Amino acid sequence: MKHTISILVENNAGVLARISGLFARRGFNIYSLAVGVTEDESVSRITIVADGDDYTLEQIEKQLNKLIDVIKVRTVKPDELLQRELVLIKVSCSAQQRHELISIAEITQAKISDISVDSMTLELSANESHLNNFQELLRPYGIKEVVRTGTIAIQKGTASLRI
Amino acid sequence: MQVSKERVTVARAMVLALEHEGIKHIFGYPGAAICPFFDELIKSDIQNILVRHEANSGHAASGYARVTGKPAVCAATSGPGATNLITAIATAHMDSVPMIAITGQVLSSQLGRDAFQEADITGAAEPFVKHSFLVKNPNDIGEVIKKAFYIASTGRQGPVLIDVPMDIQKMEIEFEYPEKVEIRSYKPSFFGNKLQIKKAAEALKNSKKPLICAGGGILSSGACEQLKILSEKCDIPVIVTMMGIGSIPTNHKNYYGMLGIFGRKIANQALNACDLLIVLGARMSDRAVTTLASFDDTTVIHIDVDPAEIGKNAPVNIPIVGDVKTILEQFIAEVEPMTHDEWQSGLFINKTDFEAKANTFQSDYVSPKLMIKSICKALPQKRVICADVGSNQIWTANNIEIGEEGKFITSGGMGTMGFSFPAAIGAKCADKDAEVVAICGDGSFQMSFMELATAVQHGINVKIVVFVNNKLGMVREYQTNNYAGRHTMVDLSGSPDFLKLAEAYGINGETVSKNEQIVSAVENMVNANEPYLLQVIVDKNEKSLIV
Known part of the structure; x- marks a missing residue:
């Protein structure tokens, strides 16, 4: 089962290596990973989507907490979670196909970020399954390149994870 | 100012x-x-x-x-x-x-x-x-x-x-050296949760066959006294992990030895028969609990400073996270004195039975058991015994005699060969008044014998006991049991005469090849006011576990 784990860490060199190393050597699978600085610039937030049963999840949390640079760890329940991922997709696009792609972009609320004689790059921020559908819609035009960020997540409502 | x-x-x-x-x-x-x-x-x-x-x-x-x-x-x-x-x-x-x-x-x-x-x-x-x-x-x-x-x-x-x-x-x-530091992301737990401690006390009250398993955490948190008090106040037998050896005197009436695949049969029997297991500062490693049939009918209280150890290797009913010494003090205050005569006397019969059976020795070679026992008899109470890794470690762990002033040091988790001699050098530097003995096999000693020079150069008076059988005995035993007796890479032919080796460093010693020579050799070793090496000839077929 997939879990979304939010980790607040000291914004120090080498922290990411410590965390990814921990996942690797203890055999925890990382599905996606995203890192960025928080409202407090001495703190970074790492959002990891990981795979595992309850035992694995408990061990992941406990082992993460043992790392000195880790300030807080929280696994957020799916229904309390607002998740986003960003994708940039470059597709083949002849002059005749432009209108079709523009209407797909309108319907899916994607942005057209770049255009050339025979290609178009679309940008969409949404949750994972929405992005998967979006990618399928574009596949018939010939996908040249897909770039996806990892999932980032925030709790719904006023609750927040802070140090 | x-x-x-x-x-x-x-x-x-x-x-x-x-x-x-x-x-x-x-x-x-x-x-x-x-x-x-x-x-x-x-x-x-x-x-x-x-x-x-x-x-x-x-x-x-x-x-x-x-x-x-x-x-x-x-x-x-x-x-x-x-x-x-x-x-x-x-x-x-x-x-x-x-x-x-x-x-x-x-x-x-x-x-x-x-x-x-x-x-x-x-x-x-x-x-x-x-x-x-x-x-x-x-x-x-x-x-x-x-x-x-x-x-x-x-x-x-x-x-x-x-x-x-x-x-x-x-x-x-x-x-300017800071007086103190604050690490916002590092706040180790100290006190145990009061509700959990009450629950644990209740479980002990309801138990007919409680057992304490003491690990290295007792020693590192300095909780030996508390362990003894709890064991005596509530009449609870104590078994130990390898790292927990020395947490309670080995001659204590409630002590039943080390558990695990290389542990004592009575310790494992107690583990399987108990209805309440109190694990103190131990991590229930694979080597410790493989002999355990099942925890299904046993209530497990696990007290450890590291929350990640709770439930990692064995299921736990009542976890308590914090400093073992502090929690034991809280726990002792929470429990009434009690007795478990039936449970204790059943175990005690097995214990004395074991002692009697295991004290017969063959005479062609030196008995490692007799050797360890004799060393322990000759040493002052203030002793540090460092065991290496291999059969010598198991022989030492199961036969060591150690009281409140003594220490047992070995590489428990990592099983690092060559550990005991340098560890003994360190131990002697830390406590000049203690008599320090490194117990090695001929395999493990050859991984660190270069430190003989360190001992000589810095005048560090450690005693060295090398069990010699020209084999990597424990691996050989493993191959005997698991590879139909095909022995590969375990023959140590080409090893030096360890007495001559010691002599090359200016260190005296003697060879012990018969049980009859043990007493005087050990006496000479303990009386030497400088490093001294005993080369002890043992049977290559001697088992690690002497049952």
Whole structure:
């Protein structure tokens, strides 16, 4: 089962290596990973989507907490979670196909970020399954390149994870 | 009064910081990258012990820390010096030993360029350290060392690595050692949850067959007295893990020995028969609990400072996280005195039965059991017995006699061969009044016998017992049992005469080849006021576990 784990860490060199190393050597699978600085610039937030049963999840949390640079760890329940991922997709696009792609972009609320004689790059921020559908819609035009960020997540409502 | 800052080099600041921390000895090996630091040691009262291999500087620090209970320091140069330290760091990590490892590093301008003797040691050692620092800003040095000592010595203790580029060591800074440090992300639990302690007391009240399993956590939190009080007040038998040996005197009436595949049968029988298991500062490793049939009918209370150990290897009903000593004090206050006559007397019959059966010895070779027992008889109570890894470790663990003033030191988790002799050197430096004996096999001793020179050079009076059968006995036994007796890579032909080897270093000793020679040889060893080596001839077919 997939879990979304939010980790607040000291914004120090080498922290990411410590965390990814921990996942690797203890055999925890990382599905996606995203890192960025928080409202407090001495703190970074790492959002990891990981795979595992309850035992694995408990061990992941406990082992993460043992790392000195880790300030807080929280696994957020799916229904309390607002998740986003960003994708940039470059597709083949002849002059005749432009209108079709523009209407797909309108319907899916994607942005057209770049255009050339025979290609178009679309940008969409949404949750994972929405992005998967979006990618399928574009596949018939010939996908040249897909770039996806990892999932980032925030709790719904006023609750927040802070140090 | 205003405390003024001193203008000093980082290397000098490192020495001042270690003096502040009460460090009296450093075990190390030099190289260009650590020279600025070693150069400053000349002006200090800190005694520097030159070892003959970097790994052994770490093992010596381990032995030292396990005697004092405080962090001990080892130091090495960059590159191979640092990578050689890794095994010792990993050994300390597995056994939760507080250690500060200091390594020199290439010039900071050369970092990442594969310079001569460059190794990414903070990266390489990451899985084996509690924490590590690569010092890039010279002004950080005081805080880094303060944090290192704080992290190594609190919570679940462990090794901390400090890597300092040589140009940083030479830089001048305004230095003042911080009185204390605050790490917002590191707050080890201390007190146990009161509700959980009440629950545990209730479970003990309802139990007819309670059992305590004491681990290394008892020793590292200094809870031996509390363990004894609980065991006596509530009449609870005690078994130990290998790391827990010495947490209760081995002659205590409630002591039933070490559990596990290489443990005593009675300890494992008690484990399988109990209805309540109180695990204290132990992690229920694979070697300890494989003999366990099932925990289904047993209530398990697990008290440990590391929350990650709770439920990791065995299911737990009542977890309590915090310092074992503090929690035991809370727990003892919560329970009424009780007796378990029926349970205890059943176990006791098995215990005396075992003692009687196991005390018969064959005469062609020296009996390791008789040897260990005789050493323990001859040693003063203030003793440190260091066992290596292999059959010698199991022989020692199961036959050692140790009281409140004694210590047993071995590489429990990592099973690092060659550990005992350098650890004994460290232990003797930590406590000059204790009689320190390293017990080795002929395999493990050949992994660290170069430290004979260290003992001679620094006048460190450790005693060495080498069990000789010209075989890697424990692996050979494993091959006998699991590979239809096909023995590969376990023959130690070509090994030296260990007496001649000792003699080459100016160390006296004698050979023990018959049981009848044990008593006088051990007496000579204990009476020698300098290092002394006993070469003890044992049967190659001697089993690790003497049942």
